[in-house]
Amino acid sequence: MAYVISDDCIACGTCIDECPVGAISEGDKYSINPDMCTECGTCADVCPSEAIHQG
Numbered sequence: 001m002a003y004v005i006s007d008d009c010i011a012c013g014t015c016i017d018e019c020p021v022g023a024i025s026e027g028d029k030y031s032i033n034p035d036m037c038t039e040c041g042t043c044a045d046v047c048p049s050e051a052i053h054q055g
């Protein structure tokens with residue numbers, strides 16, 4: 001299952017530069033394209049709000 005970003009996202013932008021495949025998009029809340037996500041977990045590790053979890 002791809003990783004997903006929850007409502008705990010504060011749109012800080014930390015994760016977007018860390019995703020090796022560019023699957024994360026900006027917005028009021030950031031989002032992950034499930035078709036691109038390789039489930040590496042990098043974004044979940046760097047999120048300061050712990051808003052990213054495997055879906």
Ligand code: SF4
Pocket residue numbers: 003018019020021022023024032036037038039040041042043044
């Ligand atoms: Fe990108 Fe990895 Fe996070 Fe998927 S789990 S969105 S590939 S950083």
